[in-house]
Amino acid sequence: MHQHENRADPGWYPTPSGExxxxxxxxxxALPPPEVSQVVPASGSRRLWVWGAVVTLLIVGIIVGTGSFVIADRNRGRAAAEASVQAAEEASIRAAEEAAEEAASIEAAEEAAQREQDREDREERNSRRETVTEIEESISEMAEGHxxxxxxxxxxxxxxxxPVAGGSLEDLTEQTTVFDCFVATEDNGDGTMYGYHYHSxxxxxSGDYTYGFGAP
Incomplete structure (x- = not known):
């Protein structure tokens, strides 16, 4: 009859003295006992694994957090750049609008000034024509006296x-005008008149004029 022996697995085991x-x-x-650091209880290994896992999770969390921060920072940078471009475009549009408004204002002022000048020129020409009528009346009175x-x-x-010598009442730059005035005293009956020449x-x-008998 065989007797079964229960044998322990190979390995280091503690003695009653603690060795x-x-x-x-x-x-x-009879092997020299291992160093204490080489004998790690199973519970110690488990704790080391747990701490290792915790440290790994912390590292992963830091990496993920850092990546998220970098992405967020890039997003903020992109948003800031887009806002800067938009602000520049809006400023350019405002500058163009202001330039257009200023140009329109200048053009309107020039048109208003031109209208005022045209009005003054019309008044001056009308005044000159009225003055010629006054000269004609003065010469008529002189001729009646003669x-x-x-x-x-x-x-x-x-x-x-x-006007003589190419003068014109329409040329407002002309400051002196010489007139040849004809006083009709007889109708020839053929569409022509007989008369005398005066000048002015x-x-x-100054608004002053002179006149007298005879051609200019």
Whole structure:
């Protein structure tokens, strides 16, 4: 009849004195005891694994958190850049609008000034035509006096004055105008008139004029 023996697995085992002895499965071997750091209880290994896992999770969390921070920072940078571009575009649009408004204002002012100048020019031309009428009336009175004195024959039918030497009432830059004035005293019956020539010189700056008998 065989007897079954229960044998322990090979390994280091503690002695009652607290030391460590090695069992090879059949007998105790006289091996020097291992260093304390080499003998790690199973519970210690488990704690080390747990701490390792915790440290790993912390490292992973730091990496993830850092990555999230970098992504968030990049997003903020991109948003800031887009906002800067948009602000620049809006500023450019405002500057263009202001320039257009200023140009329109200048154009409106120039048009208003031109309208005012045109009005003043029309008034000046009308004033000059009225002055010519006044000159004609003055020469007519002189001619009637000459007729009354017997210097001239007939009677004053009409008097007309026209600028000479290329003068024009429309040219407002002309400050002095010489007029040839014709006093009609007789109708020839063929569409022509007989009469006498007078002359007049008008100074538009001073508003004074002179006139007399004879051609200019």
């Amino acid at each position: 460590q002895r090695y069992w090879d499965g059949n007998q105790w071997l 007729i009354a004195q017997g210097i001239l024959d007939g009677q004053v039918i009409s008097t007309s004055c026209s 010189t008008m100074n538009w700056n």
